[in-house]
Amino acid sequence: MVLFALLRLLPGDPANALLGVGATAQQIAAAKAQVGSDLPLTEQFVRFVSSLARFDLGTSFVSQAPVGAEILDRLTVTIPITLLSFALAIVLAVPLGIVAAVKADRWYGGVISVVSQLGIAIPVFWVGILLVTAFAINIRLFPSGGFPRHGWADPLGALRSLTLPVLTIGIVMASSLLRYVRSATQDVLGSDYLRTARALGSGYTEALLRHGVRNGVVPIISILGIELASTFLGAVVVEKVFALPGLGSMLLLGISQRDYPNVQGVLFVSTLLVLLIGFVADLVQRLVDPRLRDRAVGSP
Amino acid sequence: MSLLSVEGLTISTDGRALVSDLSFAVGAGERMGLIGESGSGKSLTAMAITGLLPRNIVASGSITLDGQQIIGASERSLGQLRGSATAVIFQEPLTALDPLMRLGRQIEEPLRRRYRREGLDPKAIKNEVLELMERVALPQPERIAAAYPYEVSGGQRQRVAIAMALACRPKLLIADEPTTALDVTTQAEILKLLDSLVRDLGMALLFISHDLPVVANVVDRLTVLRNGKAVEQGAVRDVLGAPKNPYTRTLVEAARAFDQALGRTP
């Protein structure tokens, strides 16, 4: 586990390694002195890490504004979207997944399964486009894009702008999560320990609650970690559909403008967040499942 | 009237009969063995007796346990019978126990239920758990009570499962292939344990297995199942000593040949 933690705390490494390649290609357009790309690669890395320690992510080529501040600003959009969508996905997926497993022989169980099959085949942004067409343009209930100028100072406006994106991502994520919940529920329903509990006198519901829930949750936790990371990514993609000023648009803008510090900053922060999520999910799983605590490396 | 009376039991699914017209009875304190190969329907019979058949498998006929009809009974009344009139020990202790719950707590669960039923003082539960564990010859009860299933051996897990069944003080103990998943030495120990417990507590025993020698030493009477039908029934001495049915004969022959090959006296 220690080995694991150590490796996980080097998030800058993969991001920088790849960007190192990109950097040399972009030297042509970049201000060499500022980036210090004329220095040998190892020195660049040292510089990078030390400026990280100072929380300094550099300055944008284009706007001359500090990258770190810009990122923080954008996060106020991306993070709420991610969290809200995730919450929505869980609220939708868990009950539906359980129903799909328990009532697999009734028609509504089958319907749920079919719908989830659709949900995982659709790219997130298409759902976004469809929702925009339906709600923002035809029915004019929600704005088709954009975010209030003053950000969260206008909470109602902000929430209105976020509703459709959250719905979009939430629905797609729910479909994929639902299948895992269904599978976990099926495992629990067919399990031997449930049979033992009932054979010794436990009521069906009682046995499910006391034994089923905990056992069912364990495989889901690591999935949740991955899903949260995907939700984050979905948020980044969906921003284009809804013209939201979040991390995604900063990245895309940076790439097209060859704004190296911006791109690096966004990728670095994204990488960091994704790794963090994975780490936390791993930790939580160990807490819940004692069988994992005695192993040297995490995943069995 | 027998404690358990099975008459004309037929278990079928999708129109196919898995068990046909099975009849046998187990009186209070009696020990009955149910022998058959895999697929002969023995485990299904155990599930039918406790009303735990999966939804797509249906039982018809009559099963009376402690005076109550099982077939067609409500889940509520079945729930009351399970864990009080009867308790079950299953084949694979690793999966039969909740992997995320400490062993002591798992024994507590049925115990608590009985205490509530009989109106006993819950404060005595912790002690009785340890007592039960000593009864099933588990070393260092406190350590094992705090352990998880994966931390102890297969034999110890099965002993815990037995302790859980004992906690119910059932009138009928159903053991569904309890030693099949264990190694030979542990098998012998567990069998001896079951034997003494059943005798000391005066429980009735329904022992299900495919292993003839194993069953023969523990029960008084035998029912031999083949393809869901009972082909022979009677006292162990008679069935094994002078089997009337050709199938039974082959089973006995095979067991004897095996023993002889290993140099054991039959």
Next chain:
Amino acid sequence: MSAVAAIPARKSRRSWLFAIGLILVGINVAVALLTLVWLPYDPSSTAGGRLEAPSLLHWAGTDRLGRDLFTQIMIGSRIALMVGAGAVAIGAAIGVTLGVLSAFATRLLDDAFAAAFDILIAFPTLLLAMLVVAASDTASLWSAIVALGIAISAIVARLTRILAKRVIGMDYITAARTSGTSWPRIVVKHVLPNIWPTLLVNFALQFGLAVIAEASLSYLGLGAPPPNASWGRLLQEAQGTVYTAPFGAIAPGLALLVLVIGINLSADGLRDIGDPTRRGSR
């Protein structure tokens, strides 16, 4: 017991779905192959009126430049399949190799590999792909394929490693060793054939994910540039005019949906073939 009894009823439904999946994928493959020899319209011809609704002349209408949309969609299926297949091929080649190597490596090396795979897996496929495309500094068909290929290889490598280790630990491998079979022969004769079915199912699933990821990349502008008409790019172009011409936004999406559902159903079907004792895994 209940699983055995339930199989007859389920099996017919499942094989039916598998057939549908294969048909859907087959249609796409057929269309893609067709585009190599024939197209209804010249893809770059802007002869048609702009943003026309679907008609007999233009089955899917036209895009904002007057190009026939149906043609674009047909080409899109070729792009999707190429990227999907290419990415999976690369991912499989790299992933299986690394996975098997890691399974045989010394403890330390294996742990390092395992940790590396786990870290890479924590990244959603799309993010990895974006990283690679950004680093390679050009948006092209190949960069998309390579990027996705790398992302997939991590997943495949991890799976391969776990499966290979499991097989290696089995007794018959020890038996083969003691009878003098060399390690490479063991890999080819015993390990690979055993893990192949599971890997194949995984490849199929990754294929579907790759198609979606490619569409996402193209939508964001990081994928294949014109004249390669990726469905993702088509959707991105259609987005601006979705109010006046909604069909442009619906048709490519539908095409994507059809292909990916087909792939997923086929993957489920493959899984059932490999292991028929599974419960309903739709």
